[in-house]
Amino acid sequence: MSVDPRFVRLRKGFAVRSWALVSVFLCSYLSYLLLSAYARDFMSTRIADSVNVALAMGIGQFLLTFVLAWAFGRSAGRSLDPLARELREQAREEEAADGTAVRR
Secondary structure, eight states, X not given: OTTOHHHHHHHHHHHHHHXXXXXXXXXHHHHHHHHHHHOHHHHTOBSSSSOBHHHXXXXXXXXXXXXXXXXXXXXXXIIIHHHHHHHHHHXXXXXXXXXXXXXX
16 A cells, blocks of 8 residues: 555655645744744834733744644645545445455
8 A cells, every 4th residue: 555646745745745734833833932032122122001912922822733734724725635435435446346354
């Protein structure tokens, strides 16, 4: 199965999406970290009464995490999941034809 072009496309699609989302998150987090360490005046700028840039960016990290997870789920659901389902069904059919299917 590892040489099947569909399986290769599935693995590549997963790897590209994963690395893209991890890269976006790490860049965002490192920006927040570096700004907190070296741009204290900027981070202490007040946005509202008791809300400053640092607090807004910290909360933004949580929001970004959920948005990226949602985006990955949607993207995988549209392109990766159907391909994985197709490969799984083919593997089950081949196991049944060979008589090597394992019951779980």
